Each structure stands twice: as structure tokens, then as C-alpha cells.
Amino acid sequence: MKPFFKILLSDKKTLATILLSVIAYGIFSSLALWSVSPLFSVLFGKENLLTEQTSIFNFNPKNLIAFLIEPSKSEGLFFRVSLLIISLFGLRNLFAFTSNFSLSLLQEKTSLKLRKQLFETLLQNPLSYFEAVSTGENISKITQDIERLMATVFQNFVILLKEPILVLAYFSVVLWISPKLTFLTFAVCGVSLVFIRFLTKTLKSQGKLGQEIFARITEIAKETFDGILLLKTFRSEKFFFSKFEKELQNYFKVRGKVISRQSLASPLSEFLGILALTFVLILGSEEVLVEKTISPDDFVVFLLGLFQLMSPLKKLSNANAFLQEGKGIAERIFTEVEQEAVKTKSPKFEKEIRFEKVNFTYPNGTKVFEDFDFSLQKGETKIFTGENGFGKTTLVKLMLGLLKSNSGKILVDGVSVEKFELGTYLELFAFVPQEVRLFDFTLAENLTFGKEINYAKVEKIFAILGLDKVLEKLPKDLETKGGELGNKFSGGERQKFAIARGLLREAEILVLDEPTTYLDEKTVESLLEFLRIENWFSTILVISHNEKFKEFS
Known part of the structure; x- marks a missing residue:
């Protein structure tokens, strides 16, 4: 995997743009969520909650929102709150576009460099390598394997870069509102990690096996078309078709196992997340209605924060499943790319x-x-x-x-x-x-x-x-x-x-x-x-x- 990350990290300018955009995206995601609080305060007739502290230097994030919308001026308050929400969500999506565009550009650059490096490395192999490794397998490495690698490892590298910042942004919101509810919720969610780990255990080996079978499919197709004259004269179309069909069936079975595990990870984590949210509603309603330790508008923001957390957490749980498959594919590719260069000595032929x-x-x-x-x-x-x-x-x-x-x-x-x-x-x-x-x-x-x-x-x-x-x-x-x-x-x-x-x-x-x-x-x-x-x-x-x-x- 080292060559992949070496290529990936070589474009420092694009990476810096991505990192800054993702951080800005996380900050504005958090502020956009907080901006909903004054809207509910107005709707619940609790405008006075916003006027307790208005210093921008106070650590309470609600005070920053209050500072921007001036809640002491009741005239046009709803308009200012709405305008603030639109502005914050607009800036959030602007940085989302910047980060997504830069990430896509980096993906294409990485794919291009990796294919060039792999092809160059393959060309340096001795003839004995090409006699031992089929043409179809080499073609599969340059095309299918790298394509799958980009769709697994790279896409999930993106998730591992972007989603933790969003988790941190939303987690800071819910933790600020109620540390007690937050920790209880995540204690329940921790159970889901055990199930997800169990599902992804076999994905690495299955992913590698799938690519090996696909390489054989490519090789059979190539040999069939290269030897079409011999195939026709010997009337052996059915023989070659049966071999091709057999490998296709094997590939289908392996991919079926991979897809079933990948597909199960997301709905399972979502279902467990819903159970956790139900648990939160039960506990939260007591704190809002009985103990009155959380205001109604803050509890709404808390629930919205938990819902927002579900998406990045779900992506992170899926990322592990895809990464396990990607590791198997990467092993096939990088055994070639990681080869050490042979010592160069210029030959002289004089005798x-x-x-x-x-x-x-x-x-x-x-x-x-x-x-x-x-x-x-x-x-x-x-x-x-x-x-x-x-x-x-x-x-x-x-x-x-x-x-x-x-x-x-x-x-x-x-x-x-x-x-x-x-x-x-x-x-x-x-x-x-x-x-x-x-x-x-x-x-x-x-x-x-x-x-x-x-x-x-x-x-x-x-x-x-x-x-x-x-x-x-x-x-x-x-x-x-x-x-x-x-x-x-x-x-x-x-x-x-x-x-x-x-x-x-x-x-x-x-x-x-x-x-x-x-x-x-x-x-x-x-x-x-x-x-x-x-x-x-x-x-x-x-x-x-x-x-x-x-x-x-």
C-alpha cells in the first residue's frame, strides 16, 4: 500500500485544498446546525433565551448565533434567522463542492500515475515473469484491478478524511447540549461495531479471489480471440465457451458473497442507530419535560445532530468493509509496483x-x-x-x-x-x-x-x-x-x-x-x-x- 499513498500524498497542493475545504465544511456544518436553535426559539416563543449573553468571545456557540441575528430587536427577527440559516448552509455546500471537486481531481491524478507506474514496472520484468503470469492477469491489473482499487481504497480514503471531521463537528454539538445523553447513546451504538466487524472479516480474501478469477476470464477471452482461426477449424466453440462460462459463474459466486456482506453492513448499522435514537427519545423526554435540564429547542437540535451523525458514521462503518476488499486487490497490484530497481551498470562488449x-x-x-x-x-x-x-x-x-x-x-x-x-x-x-x-x-x-x-x-x-x-x-x-x-x-x-x-x-x-x-x-x-x-x-x-x-x- 505504500506506493499508493506515496502517489496520493505527492500532490500536496490539492491535498491542502481538500483539507482546508473539509475543515471549513465541518465548521459551517456545525454552525448551520446551531443556527436552527434560534429558529425554534422564535417558534416556541423563547426569544429571551437568546439575549442572556451576546459577547462573541463567549464560548457558548449559541451566543455567536445570537450575536449575528441580534435577538433583542424583535422586528425582522424571523427574517434574520432565516437569512442566517440560508447563508450558513450555502457556505457549507460551497465548501462541500470545493472538497468534492478537489477529491475527484486527486482521484484521477492518482489513477493516472498508478497505471503509468504499474505499466512501466511490468515492462521491466524478465521474460520468465511473462511466461509465468498470463497476459490476461497483467491486463486485469492495469485495468480492472486499479479501477476497483479506486472504487474501494481511494473512495474510502476520502470517507476517512472527510467523515471524521463531520463526526467531530456534530458530536461537539450534541456533547455541548447534553454530555449524559451523548455518552449513553454512543454506548448503545458501540454494540453495532461488533456486528460490523464480524461481517467484514472475510472481505479481504474474497476481494483478492474475485480479481484472480476476473484475470482468468480476461485471459480466456484473449486466448479465444487470438486463436479464433484454430478454434473455428477444430469446431471448438463450445469447449471455449464452457471454460468462459465456468469462470463467470465462479466470479458471480464470489462477488455475491462480497456484495451480501457489504449490503448488510449499512442497513444493520442504520437499524441499530434507530434503536439508539429511540433510547435517546425516552431519556431525553424526561430531561426536557420533567427535569427541565434541556430546553425544547436544544433538544430538537440534539436530535438533528444525532441524525446528522448517522450518515458519516454509517459511511465509516461501510468504509471498513470496502477497505478489506481493497486490501486484497492492492496486494495483487503493489507486489509489482514495490519491486526494487536493479543496479545499473553499463555493459562494454570488446572481447x-x-x-x-x-x-x-x-x-x-x-x-x-x-x-x-x-x-x-x-x-x-x-x-x-x-x-x-x-x-x-x-x-x-x-x-x-x-x-x-x-x-x-x-x-x-x-x-x-x-x-x-x-x-x-x-x-x-x-x-x-x-x-x-x-x-x-x-x-x-x-x-x-x-x-x-x-x-x-x-x-x-x-x-x-x-x-x-x-x-x-x-x-x-x-x-x-x-x-x-x-x-x-x-x-x-x-x-x-x-x-x-x-x-x-x-x-x-x-x-x-x-x-x-x-x-x-x-x-x-x-x-x-x-x-x-x-x-x-x-x-x-x-x-x-x-x-x-x-x-x-
Whole structure:
């Protein structure tokens, strides 16, 4: 929860505005309640009660009201009382608007900053994290989880900031009128806290479970739509629908338990509050009618104060219920945000990258490397061929730092890759992965990911790969969007764009992982000729089944 409050408390200007507005709101709420007393005094024919003390410096709040309305002047008294009530309630609502607006603004700022920080943190995770945590769960954290967090923790942070001031304002009124009645009332109300605590006990775990199930729902939907071609050809619509429906039912059950407890907290506390008020009426009527220790107008204000207290107290009781659910959601989010930054060390590649007795086994138990030794010298071109399952792609991912070995060392000029911050280390490489991927950005953005584009290099590479002819047919040239998953282009065209992206990156080492799967023989020969002639990269590592690459090294 620390990152949430760190972000929340960073906007000191907005927080100061909120705090001052809430305090002013509480003060004017209290004064507005006291202003009702002279109105009833006039109605009950007790104007003389207001003339006993009129010094503004007297501690009795009724004297401040009396000072403002001048009760000694009977002419226009009712008008002045009414005007005072309107003015005080008007100022109360003005500060209510200021505090609510500032709180809403702070909520949006906090949500924005939290999403940015979470997304940035997720991007820094190694590849092993994304293999262990589903895409749907990560998307759910950025969208649904933060949305729910704002609706629970933040909204109830607002309640915990605002409502206690109102409780203090109204409590001061009723306590001033009758300490005895006030303490008896709150003694009875204390019983309700036991019931509320019992109801909220399981909300934290239920809230966390609900978000985990929702993440699975998101993941099933994503996998279904991403694999729609396979789904259709295998006629497996019912299978995927049954999985989706099962998780929806689980989510419904969990949410039902959460909602039932949340819904019960408010009416239960209200019912217990009514019992307490009935108790007050019985005791209060004796003090007003028999003992005459409380005036009728003060008793009316006392009852109004208790009614006003019910609303903030009810919100505070509900806040605990929602906060328990919010804590469960926050645990999922902040395990990512609270990660410590890795030490940064700038890598230098002057001699070699070396594997020393590297062991690697996938989580499912598949062993790939055992005491594996390997070196890639600067200036060397190395080609890896072999059957599937040999571990060629795993080798590349280990070299790039995307996977972490179980034991052994991976060194760059004698320095372990674990000493480097991943983003800095990856600047050594231009990588063309086996998985061809275009994003729904412009082609220029797909090629450089926002960096300045070298049009001379683009023109040369496009001519070699045959992309110049593809570009001629596009209405917006490099500003044409690739479509979701690059679906506007064929498999071969997508692979050519992926190769162009790798070749345009300024780096020491070029790594090509099965770069020619969808390429024709002529394009492969053009690419090999380009790599032989041009000296854009000092070192090249190629993984390929294509026989032409065997002659390349």
C-alpha cells in the first residue's frame, strides 16, 4: 500500500485544498446546525433565551448565533434567522463542492500515475515473469484491478478524511447540549461495531479471489480471440465457451458473497442507530419535560445532530468493509509496483560473450542445458543449426537476459549479465525473434519504436527485402498502420518488416532467430549478400534451418 499513498500524498497542493475545504465544511456544518436553535426559539416563543449573553468571545456557540441575528430587536427577527440559516448552509455546500471537486481531481491524478507506474514496472520484468503470469492477469491489473482499487481504497480514503471531521463537528454539538445523553447513546451504538466487524472479516480474501478469477476470464477471452482461426477449424466453440462460462459463474459466486456482506453492513448499522435514537427519545423526554435540564429547542437540535451523525458514521462503518476488499486487490497490484530497481551498470562488449557451465531447466521440468559452455567472440559470425528442441532459441533468450539460468555464469568481457540493468544490456543487441509481430502502429513506429528513423537505411533495406514494392501500394507510405497483429500484411511481408526492424537498430550484435521461415530463396540470397557486404554489426549470431546460412559463416 505504500506506493499508493506515496502517489496520493505527492500532490500536496490539492491535498491542502481538500483539507482546508473539509475543515471549513465541518465548521459551517456545525454552525448551520446551531443556527436552527434560534429558529425554534422564535417558534416556541423563547426569544429571551437568546439575549442572556451576546459577547462573541463567549464560548457558548449559541451566543455567536445570537450575536449575528441580534435577538433583542424583535422586528425582522424571523427574517434574520432565516437569512442566517440560508447563508450558513450555502457556505457549507460551497465548501462541500470545493472538497468534492478537489477529491475527484486527486482521484484521477492518482489513477493516472498508478497505471503509468504499474505499466512501466511490468515492462521491466524478465521474460520468465511473462511466461509465468498470463497476459490476461497483467491486463486485469492495469485495468480492472486499479479501477476497483479506486472504487474501494481511494473512495474510502476520502470517507476517512472527510467523515471524521463531520463526526467531530456534530458530536461537539450534541456533547455541548447534553454530555449524559451523548455518552449513553454512543454506548448503545458501540454494540453495532461488533456486528460490523464480524461481517467484514472475510472481505479481504474474497476481494483478492474475485480479481484472480476476473484475470482468468480476461485471459480466456484473449486466448479465444487470438486463436479464433484454430478454434473455428477444430469446431471448438463450445469447449471455449464452457471454460468462459465456468469462470463467470465462479466470479458471480464470489462477488455475491462480497456484495451480501457489504449490503448488510449499512442497513444493520442504520437499524441499530434507530434503536439508539429511540433510547435517546425516552431519556431525553424526561430531561426536557420533567427535569427541565434541556430546553425544547436544544433538544430538537440534539436530535438533528444525532441524525446528522448517522450518515458519516454509517459511511465509516461501510468504509471498513470496502477497505478489506481493497486490501486484497492492492496486494495483487503493489507486489509489482514495490519491486526494487536493479543496479545499473553499463555493459562494454570488446572481447566476448561466454557461457560457463550453464544449467537451465524450464518450470515444467524440461532440461535444456547441463554444464553448457559457449562463446561468441567480437567480430565473429556464428551459425547454429539443428533439430527442434536442441535449445537454440533458449540459448538466445539466455544470452539476451530474457531468461535466467538455474546455475552457471553468462559473462560479457568477464562481467556477469546479472550486474547489468536489462534495458541497458539489451542495447548491445539487434534482435529478430522467431515470433513475427507487428503492432497496430504506423510502419515507421513499428520499425523504430519511436526513435528517429534513418530513411537512407530504410530505403536500402526495403530494396534488399522487396519491401519497396509493398510500400508503393500503401496509400500512406510508412504512416500506414499495421493493423492488429499485423493482419494487413501476409506472413512473408510481416517477417520482412521484422528483419528490417532488426537491421535498422544500431547495435554491436545482430541476433537472427529463424529469420527466413516465410522468405523465398531470392530474398534469402539478397539478405545474405547484404550481411556479407555491409558492416553494420560487429558480431552476428544466426539460428536457422536454412542450408544457405551454413555457407555464410
